[in-house]
Amino acid sequence: MSASERKGASAAETESVPQRAWLAAGAAWLVPGLGHLLLGRRARALLFAILVFGSLAIGIWLHGPLLFFEGGIIGTLVTLASMGVGLPYFALRLTDYQGEALAIGFEYGKAFIATAGLMNLLLVLDAWDIACGRKE
Amino acid sequence: MPSHFLLMVLYALVVGVFFTALWRRQPRDQVRLFLQLFLGLVIGALVVAWLMLPFPPGPPTSAP
Numbered sequence: 474m475s476a477s478e479r480k481g482a483s484a485a486e487t488e489s490v491p492q493r494a495w496l497a498a499g500a501a502w503l504v505p506g507l508g509h510l511l512l513g514r515r516a517r518a519l520l521f522a523i524l525v526f527g528s529l530a531i532g533i534w535l536h537g538p539l540l541f542f543e544g545g546i547i548g549t550l551v552t553l554a555s556m557g558v559g560l561p562y563f564a565l566r567l568t569d570y571q572g573e574a575l576a577i578g579f580e581y582g583k584a585f586i587a588t589a590g591l592m593n594l595l596l597v598l599d600a601w602d603i604a605c606g607r608k609e
Numbered sequence: 610m611p612s613h614f615l616l617m618v619l620y621a622l623v624v625g626v627f628f629t630a631l632w633r634r635q636p637r638d639q640v641r642l643f644l645q646l647f648l649g650l651v652i653g654a655l656v657v658a659w660l661m662l663p664f665p666p667g668p669p670t671s672a673p
Contacts, residue, residue: 517630520626520630521627521630524623524626524627524630527623528623531619531623535610535616577610578610578616581613581616581620584620585620585623588620588623588624592627595631596631599631609634
């Protein structure tokens with residue numbers, strides 16, 4: 474292999490890593506666990522999916538809200554955190570689910586939903602690092 | 610609905626398992642980190658609740 478071919482192959486490798494990373498990170502955000510599944514981490518993908526979906530399900534069970542930029546700065550931050558769940562957040566927004574402000578578990582539910590989103594955002598970063606080879 | 614304490618324990622369990630799986634690979638390290646996170650969250654919350662005990666809860670709110 475000539476020097477120019479080696480240089481071309483090296484450039485192709487460095488270019489292919491970000492593409493894979495973008496795909497893994499995007500998939501990880503859209504569906505919790507999918508990013509790790511695409512990267513071949515089946516067991517971790519299943520565990521993370523159970524944890525994120527489980528946390529979201531507990532939040533819904535407790536009648537927590539699915540905020541959409543309401544309630545000032547805190548509400549905006551909670552909205553961004555909740556959006557971290559990806560497609561399930563937007564799918565739930567399409568239904569008539571809004572949570573119940575008078576329910577006893579309302580605030581607990583909000584915490585579980587926001588935590589599910591924040592956990593998934595960390596999974597996006599984890600999938601990115603794995604795809605870039607920075608992590609096993 | 611489960612008690613507030615049970616929900617707090619459940620929350621600590623979910624967060625503890627998540628960060629353990631995310632940050633540690635060796636089983637021994639995983640057990641150690643999980644116990645640190647889980648017990649830290651539960652005991653920390655109990656300590657904060659105990660410290661808040663002398664403070665008045667505020668005026669009662671009327672049901673709508």
